[in-house]
Amino acid sequence: MQVELRFLGRMQLLVEGVDVTPGAAKRQSVLAALALGANGPVSLNRLAEAAWGATPPASAVANLRSHVTGLRKVLGDRLTARRNAYELRLGAEELDVGRFECLAREGRVHLSAGDNRLAVAALTAALGLWRGPAGDGLPSGPGLDGHWAGLEEQRLQVFEEWAQARLAVGEHADLLGDLRRHLAAHPLRERAWGHLMLALYRCGDVPAALTAYREAHAVLAEHLAVEPGEELAALHRAMLGRSPDLAYAAGLPLRLNRAARMVSEAPDVPRELPVDLTTFVGRTEEVAEVVASVVGKMPAAAVVTGPAGSGKTALAVRAAHSVGVEFPDGQIFVDLGSRPSASAAEVLGRVLRALGVSTGEVPEDVDERAGWYRSRVAGRRVLLVIDGVTSTDQVRPLVPAGPGPALIVVSRRRLHGLDGIRSIGLRPLSSTGARALLAALVGAGRLDTEPAATTELIRLCAGSVLALRIAASRLAGRPDTPVGALVDRVRDGRARLDLLSFGDLSVRASLAAHVAALRSADEVVGRLLALLGQSPDAAVVPERTAVRLGIPAGRVWRALEDLVDAHLVHQDERGRYRLPALVRDYAAELAAVRSAASEAGWRADSVAA
Numbered sequence: 001m002q003v004e005l006r007f008l009g010r011m012q013l014l015v016e017g018v019d020v021t022p023g024a025a026k027r028q029s030v031l032a033a034l035a036l037g038a039n040g041p042v043s044l045n046r047l048a049e050a051a052w053g054a055t056p057p058a059s060a061v062a063n064l065r066s067h068v069t070g071l072r073k074v075l076g077d078r079l080t081a082r083r084n085a086y087e088l089r090l091g092a093e094e095l096d097v098g099r100f101e102c103l104a105r106e107g108r109v110h111l112s113a114g115d116n117r118l119a120v121a122a123l124t125a126a127l128g129l130w131r132g133p134a135g136d137g138l139p140s141g142p143g144l145d146g147h148w149a150g151l152e153e154q155r156l157q158v159f160e161e162w163a164q165a166r167l168a169v170g171e172h173a174d175l176l177g178d179l180r181r182h183l184a185a186h187p188l189r190e191r192a193w194g195h196l197m198l199a200l201y202r203c204g205d206v207p208a209a210l211t212a213y214r215e216a217h218a219v220l221a222e223h224l225a226v227e228p229g230e231e232l233a234a235l236h237r238a239m240l241g242r243s244p245d246l247a248y249a250a251g252l253p254l255r256l257n258r259a260a261r262m263v264s265e266a267p268d269v270p271r272e273l274p275v276d277l278t279t280f281v282g283r284t285e286e287v288a289e290v291v292a293s294v295v296g297k298m299p300a301a302a303v304v305t306g307p308a309g310s311g312k313t314a315l316a317v318r319a320a321h322s323v324g325v326e327f328p329d330g331q332i333f334v335d336l337g338s339r340p341s342a343s344a345a346e347v348l349g350r351v352l353r354a355l356g357v358s359t360g361e362v363p364e365d366v367d368e369r370a371g372w373y374r375s376r377v378a379g380r381r382v383l384l385v386i387d388g389v390t391s392t393d394q395v396r397p398l399v400p401a402g403p404g405p406a407l408i409v410v411s412r413r414r415l416h417g418l419d420g421i422r423s424i425g426l427r428p429l430s431s432t433g434a435r436a437l438l439a440a441l442v443g444a445g446r447l448d449t450e451p452a453a454t455t456e457l458i459r460l461c462a463g464s465v466l467a468l469r470i471a472a473s474r475l476a477g478r479p480d481t482p483v484g485a486l487v488d489r490v491r492d493g494r495a496r497l498d499l500l501s502f503g504d505l506s507v508r509a510s511l512a513a514h515v516a517a518l519r520s521a522d523e524v525v526g527r528l529l530a531l532l533g534q535s536p537d538a539a540v541v542p543e544r545t546a547v548r549l550g551i552p553a554g555r556v557w558r559a560l561e562d563l564v565d566a567h568l569v570h571q572d573e574r575g576r577y578r579l580p581a582l583v584r585d586y587a588a589e590l591a592a593v594r595s596a597a598s599e600a601g602w603r604a605d606s607v608a609a
Contacts, residue, residue: 001076005035006096008151009131011138013074020074025139026051027067032138034071034079034088035095036147041085041445050143084449097151100129104158111161112324116168123162130155156186163195170248172199187219190232197232201239202248209239230297270354272333273385276321277314279440282433286424290319290408293422294383295326299399300406305414306426307567307580308510309466313387315426316410320385327383327406330355336388340412340517344397348373351384351398370397377405386410390517392417412514413566428463431455437465441472446483453484460490461500462581466507473502497585511568511586518566524551524559526590529568533591536584540569540577 006012011028013020022031033050034042047064048056057063068086072079078089092098103126110119134155135148159182166175179196183189193216200209213228213236220226227233238246286304293302302319304312317333324331332354336342348369349362355376363369379402386395387410395409399418409415414423429437435458439447447454461467474486490499500507518525527549532540542560546553560577563569569577579587 001078003075003078003090003094004096005031005090005094006131007032007035007135008096008100008129009133010136015074022074023067023070026063027070029139029141029144030064030067031071031088032135032144032147034086035090036097036144037444038088038090038095038098040443041082041087041449043085043445043448045451046143046444046448047086048143050141051139053141053143082445082449085445087445096129100126100151100158101154103129104154104161107158107161107165111165112321114325114328116165119165120162120169120171123158123165126158127155127162156189160189160191160195163192167195167198167202172202172248175199176203188223190216190220190229193228194232194235197235197239198246201246206239206242210236213239230292231295269328270330270332272354273320273324273331274313274317274333276318279437280314280318281436281440282429283311283315283318283426286315286426287319287322289422289424290316291323293424294319294406294408295323298403299401299420300403301399301409301418301421302407303409303411303415303418303421303423304426305411305423305567307428307464308412308514309464309507309582310426310428310567311465312410312426314465316385316387316408320383320408323383323406327381329380330382331385332382333385334387336386336390336394337513338388340388340390340513342394344394345369347386347394348397352376355382366397373397374401378402379404381405384408388412389415391415412517429465429468430463431458434458434461434463434468437468438472438475441469442475446475450483453482453487456487457483457490460487460496464507464582466505466510467500467582470500470502470505470507473505474499477502496582497589500582507582508586508589511583514566514568515586515590518562518568522559522562524549524555525562528556528559528563529587530590530593532569532579533584533587533589536579536588539572542577 002014002016004012004014006014011032013022013031022028029050030047033047037046044061044064048060051064051067052060068079068081075088080087080089090098092102103122107119107122107126110116110122133148134151135144138144163175163179163182166172176196176199179192179199183192183196186192193212197209197212197216200206200212213232216232217228220228228236235246290302290304294300304316306312320331320333332351334347334350334354336347339346343366345366348366352362352369352372353359355373357372357376363372377400382405384398384405385408386398389395389409389411390413392415395407395415396418398407399421400407414425435447435454438454438458457471458468461471471486471490475481475483486499490496497508501509515526515529528545531545531548540560542556543553546556549556560569564571564577568580568583570580572578
């Protein structure tokens, strides 16, 4: 049986090409919830929330069965019962929401690769699926309104990406009406104002372009009491200066045209960014901060820092991919994870080789290497991502000295002394973000059937993206294992780090690498962590700890501050030093190992005596 469901506008159900009315409004809401969670169990709680909101009646379950029975008359065996849930099976092409998201992703890939005509085609097809507001005509309520709002936001983003692609292929004149109508409905969209300004400028109407900036300035001031962002302000300054980079020539924006010539002359332009995670969730504000720091700012650089396993690298890679089209002269990725003590000279050598300098030509002197690097990237749109950084010295020579290049640093610890560079610190993932990540990896329906166990698993993973991914991998590999069964095993602190290891992912290994890098610089760190592991839940008093270690209190204080910078110790609201969750388990292991070693040494001494 051929089925098609449409929600990008007024809801439509087509069966064998015939428009079918599935029933009354609440039944349509139930169908919408099933379709949006297609090919996985949708819990009775979620279906009830979709139909009745936060306070369903006592008869909700019985009424749901009635609605499902009515839907089965139309959908047949595509709609099946699960434990405390129902599941609707749909093919990839049978839901317009899925087709829209797939076409949008395809368009973004083409846009990032500079295939602008292909991007226009894919994004045009994505927007063509919309016939009105998402979920138009369905009852309002918390169960579905969030989905519709999210889709509307995606629609706005896709429109603006479509406008960007059309500008890139020279359709600025034809775009003006679409942009004016878009801004009339959504006047706070700065990106769209930038597109309108550029379209007017390329049509030769510079006064209208500058007037559009004043309109944007007035609207933002009136509604949000803010100035235009740096990107829009920079575009305005470039127009006032009649920058040649804003012109259009030979079917491509001038800057991209120059980049294309450079690529043809030097085919080995580096494209080293790792693959972007498809299950990246949350961290929207942090990604935006990184993007804002490397596009349109001086120095164009950002530092991403956070606890072990917090998803620093994934965030940096997501941000780098999102701005990749802005750096056509190359994207270089350097991972220092296996070489945490690498010198600035080693890092510069790696970058110079990526830029085409042969190994034999790389200078020996670090200052000379830095000079060569600055000369080769001056004025060129090159993006560097340096992962696994442990000290400021490793990356200081790479900080952009002028317009063109940009730098994203991913560090295991807070870096000090990089003047004017924004540091974006990652906190543990919120419970909402943690649940969204688990849902993306194992399916929301499976979590909905065990809400209490899911909440406890999220608590035990303590906001660690790495721990959540490992837990999800274990659940995904055992689809019949209840969430609660894994929770019961992970709850035991002695076994937690054993269970939070799967394939090449390991919380213990991540923490061990973190600690090893600190130990190599300061042997007190290892002794201090092992001592803290004897009472991992207690607050640390530096003076008492100093007595137990037999070293000055100031020395302990400096080691604690190093551990705070490395996100292995945090200070509570009263300024007391404490071990974060998961680090407590690792510190307890260090304490046990040290205790066992001491006991073994005592026994050996006794035997010798």
